[in-house]
Amino acid sequence: xxxxxxxxxxxxxxxxxxxxxxxxxxxxxxxxxxxxxxxxxxxxxxxxxxxxxxxxxxxxxxxxxxxxxxxxxxxxxxxxxxxxxxxxxxxxxxxxxxxxxxxxxxxxxxxxxxxxxxxxxxxxxxxxxxxxxxxxxxxxxxxxxxxxxxxxxxxxxxxxxxxxxxxxxxxxxxxxxxxxxxxxxxxxxxxxxxxxxxxxxxxxxxxxxxxxxxxxxxxxx
Amino acid sequence: xxxxxxxxxxxxxxxxxxxxxxxxxxxxxxxxxxxxxxxxxxxxxxxxxxxxxxxxxxxxxxxxxxxxxxxxxxxxxxxxxxxxxxxxxxxxxxxxxxxxxxxxxxxxxxxxxxxxxxxxxxxxxxxxxxxxxxxxxxxxxxxxxxxxxxxxxxxxxxxxxxxxxxxxxxxxxxxxxxxxxxxxxxxxxxxxxxxxxxxxxxxxxxxxxxxxxxxxxxxxxxxxxxxxxxxxxxxxxxxxxxxxxxxxxxxxxxxxxxxxxxxxxxxxxxxxxxxxxxxxxxxxxxxxxxxxxxxxxxxxxxxxxxxxxxxxxxxxxxxxxxxxxxxxxxxxxxxxxxxxxxxxxxxxxxxxxxxxxxxxxxxx
Numbered sequence: 001x002x003x004x005x006x007x008x009x010x011x012x013x014x015x016x017x018x019x020x021x022x023x024x025x026x027x028x029x030x031x032x033x034x035x036x037x038x039x040x041x042x043x044x045x046x047x048x049x050x051x052x053x054x055x056x057x058x059x060x061x062x063x064x065x066x067x068x069x070x071x072x073x074x075x076x077x078x079x080x081x082x083x084x085x086x087x088x089x090x091x092x093x094x095x096x097x098x099x100x101x102x103x104x105x106x107x108x109x110x111x112x113x114x115x116x117x118x119x120x121x122x123x124x125x126x127x128x129x130x131x132x133x134x135x136x137x138x139x140x141x142x143x144x145x146x147x148x149x150x151x152x153x154x155x156x157x158x159x160x161x162x163x164x165x166x167x168x169x170x171x172x173x174x175x176x177x178x179x180x181x182x183x184x185x186x187x188x189x190x191x192x193x194x195x196x197x198x199x200x201x202x203x204x205x206x207x208x209x210x211x212x213x214x215x216x217x218x219x220x221x
Numbered sequence: 222x223x224x225x226x227x228x229x230x231x232x233x234x235x236x237x238x239x240x241x242x243x244x245x246x247x248x249x250x251x252x253x254x255x256x257x258x259x260x261x262x263x264x265x266x267x268x269x270x271x272x273x274x275x276x277x278x279x280x281x282x283x284x285x286x287x288x289x290x291x292x293x294x295x296x297x298x299x300x301x302x303x304x305x306x307x308x309x310x311x312x313x314x315x316x317x318x319x320x321x322x323x324x325x326x327x328x329x330x331x332x333x334x335x336x337x338x339x340x341x342x343x344x345x346x347x348x349x350x351x352x353x354x355x356x357x358x359x360x361x362x363x364x365x366x367x368x369x370x371x372x373x374x375x376x377x378x379x380x381x382x383x384x385x386x387x388x389x390x391x392x393x394x395x396x397x398x399x400x401x402x403x404x405x406x407x408x409x410x411x412x413x414x415x416x417x418x419x420x421x422x423x424x425x426x427x428x429x430x431x432x433x434x435x436x437x438x439x440x441x442x443x444x445x446x447x448x449x450x451x452x453x454x455x456x457x458x459x460x461x462x463x464x465x466x467x468x469x470x471x472x473x474x475x476x477x478x479x480x481x482x483x484x485x486x487x488x489x490x491x492x493x494x495x496x497x498x499x500x501x502x503x504x505x506x507x508x509x510x511x512x513x514x515x516x517x518x519x520x521x522x523x524x525x526x527x528x529x530x531x532x533x534x535x536x537x538x539x540x541x542x543x544x545x546x547x548x549x550x551x552x553x554x555x556x557x558x559x560x561x562x563x564x565x566x567x568x569x570x571x572x573x574x575x576x577x578x579x580x581x582x583x584x585x
Contacts, residue, residue: 069327071498089327091405093431191406194431199372199495200473207432 004042004053005205008068008076010061014190017098018077019043025212028054049212050205064193065090071195074202075209081167081188085130092191093210099190103131104181106174107156107163113183116163117141125155126165135165135185153177236337236531239366240319243339243525246362247317250354252341255316261298263288269297269513271483277325293324294482296522297510299342304514312345312518319527340504340524344511347519349455352488352506353462359502359523360467363492367534371501372471373463374491376478377456378505380441383449384425388417398425403479405429420444428477437476452487459488484510490523494533501529546572552579 009015022043023030029045039058046054057073065088068076076090081103083092105124107116116122125146126132136143146161148154155161157177164179167188174180192213194206244254263280264287270278278293292298295318303314319339326333341358343351356373363371381402389395394413401409407429414422424444427437438457442450456474463472478489489505504523511518547566551559556577563573 069498071496087327091429091431092409093405093407093429095406095408189408194405195498197491197493197498197500198431199493200432200471202495203432203473207430210431 004055005046005050005075005202005209006055006057006073008057008059008064008073008078010064010077011058014061014077014079014099015056015058017096017190021096021098021213022054025215027209027212050208052201052205062086068193068195071197074195074198075206076193077190078193079188079190081128081131083191083193085128087130088193089196091194091196093194093206094192094213096190096192096213099188101188102168102181102184103128103165103186103188104168105163105165105183105185106153106168106179107182109178109180111163111180111182116182119162122163123161124163124165125152125161127152128165131186132165153179231535232531235535236527239527239530239534240337240339242365243362243527244317244319246365247341247358250315250358250361252315252317252343252358255299255302255318257292257295257298257302257318257320259292260289261292261301263290265514266290266297266301269300269484269510270294271480274324274482279323291323292320293322295320295322295338295340295524296342296482296507297484297514300344300510300514300520303344304511304516307516313351314342314344316342316344318342337527338524339527340502340522342520342522344520345518346521347508349459349462351519351521352459353466355504355521355523356463356490357466359490359492359504359525360470362525363501363530366530367538368494368501368530369537370496371492371494372473373467374473374475374493374500375456375459375463376475376489376491377452377487378478378480378485378489379452379487380449380456380476381428381479383446383452384421384428384441384444387421387444387446387449388414388425390416399479402428402477405431405477430477433474433476438474441476455488482507484513488521492525496536497529497533499526499529501526501533546574548574548576550576552577 009018019028019033022028027046027049028043033041033043035041035058041056041058043054043056057067059067061082064076064078065083065086067073068090069088079099105116121142121144123144123146124132125148127148129145129147132145146155152164152166153173156164156179163182165185168174168181171181192210198206274294279291280288283289299316299318321335322338323335326336341355343355385395385398385402389398398410398413401413407426410429411422411426414425417425421444424440427440430437438453442453453476456476460472460474484507485505486508487506491500492502493500502523502525506521508519511520549559549563560575563575566573
């Protein structure tokens with residue numbers, strides 16, 4: 001058994017932003033971490049703040065809540081889009097100031113919200129079926145949901161669905177495919193998540209990480 | 222933590238052994254095993270079962286059209302049984318149980334529908350001594366199951382509830398704030414309590430601490446919320462008492478505790494192990510459940526998630542019953558002789574396996 005605190009992070013951009021933020025907060029040493037093809041990477045400098053080493057588990061975005069919920073990783077970094085979709089039973093003690101994104105309904109250019117509301121049964125293509133189902137149920141509108149795993153825009157472009165529900169960062173992909181945002185239904189954020197049954201030593205290390213991320217002078221929760 | 226899952230037969234055997242040991246410990250403390258029915262009438266129990274739990278249970282109409290509920294949460298069923306038999310019992314009533322239960326629970330890939338519950342209920346005993354008895358028995362039980370390195374986490378559902386009620390202007394707002402606090406989502410809690418006074422808001426945000434310390438209790442007790450202050454004081458008192466009673470078990474205070482069953486009214490406790498991602502057991506005081514069933518009685522109890530204990534026990538104490546079995550070949554000319562030799566070996570305490578002819582080549 002390792003005594004390191006395990007942080008599950010999605011590979012790619014979120015990992016880099018997370019490491020930058022941890023370094024800026026003094027949790028780890030600054031300097032690039034190049035994991036190569038390794039999936040478990042020890043990061044230098046964490047002992048001083050956390051009281052134990054820090055190990056990164058490099059995962060696919062959608063797998064992060066699973067590892068944290070079942071305690072394989074004590075903490076993780078994950079977007080609320082993924083969290084809400086997985087319904088993972090984890091804590092969310094810190095919100096990062098990067099990675100925020102709109103989650104929106106988009107359709108072919110010129111389509112209005114009233115057009116979509118007027119359809120007796122609206123067909124929506126999305127990766128986020130649970131989130132979309134909750135939102136449309138809240139509005140009392142019946143929808144057929146089509147689960148897609150990528151290039152969701154194509155669903156609306158090729159007529160598989162009347163509209164899509166997807167993350168929108170700059171909106172450039174939508175414009176290039178002759179789509180546009182019809183309605184913003186939420187805002188996603190990137191959260192530090194934690195297992196709910198941590199032992200006291202693990203919890204203390206996570207608490208120190210949250211305090212460091214909140215920054216000096218900011219009262220951590 | 223990473224635990225290897227024990228093989229099915231080893232897991233079943235180990236569970237049976239652990240359940241027997243657990244019931245022995247409970248019997249030693251005066252808790253006799255109840256015969257918990259598999260089915261109970263929903264019409265009589267529905268009021269007692271919280272909405273959150275009810276949505277995870279299996280209900281169906283029986284052959285007469287009466288709605289029945291399959292055993293899924295044992296505490297309300299035992300309460301229902303005890304209320305019906307109180308005239309013949311002296312208080313307090315001590316009850317143990319060990320049963321398979323059916324309810325929908327989150328699992329890795331989908332949902333788990335069956336699990337195994339072992340626990341106890343102390344009915345008709347109010348106050349600290351009853352809580353301390355239940356905790357002590359639970360710790361004895363876990364010791365007897367070969368678990369070490371566990372912690373006791375204590376909370377009280379009245380603390381976070383009191384803070385929520387002081388902040389939220391409506392039931393809907395209270396539900397959203399509770400969800401945010403259950404997630405320890407400090408940013409959302411801060412947003413939802415923006416209109417509260419600064420001390421109250423700061424206390425609500427502080428309830429999101431992953432590792433709360435004494436300063437959080439000071440802050441909560443300083444609020445003008447007498448029920449919250451009383452619950453904090455009681456929790457601190459239990460902490461001190463347990464420090465004397467079970468000095469070898471680390472005790473952790475966690476004021477951000479909720480009623481996830483729909484009947485807990487105060488003090489709550491969980492058994493946590495740093496190698497497990499889930500609690501090994503959980504329980505608490507439920508003083509209003511019996512009132513809903515027609516007879517007001519204070520009660521407290523705890524349930525142990527035996528499947529998790531089995532997984533952890535297997536990791537902490539590797540199975541020593543892995544000695545290879547002696548093989549006796551009954552596929553040859555004299556199968557009776559092979560079985561007779563196996564029987565003789567069994568009488569000497571050996572594990573045996575009789576090898577028979579393969580199905581496609583068998584002649585009998």
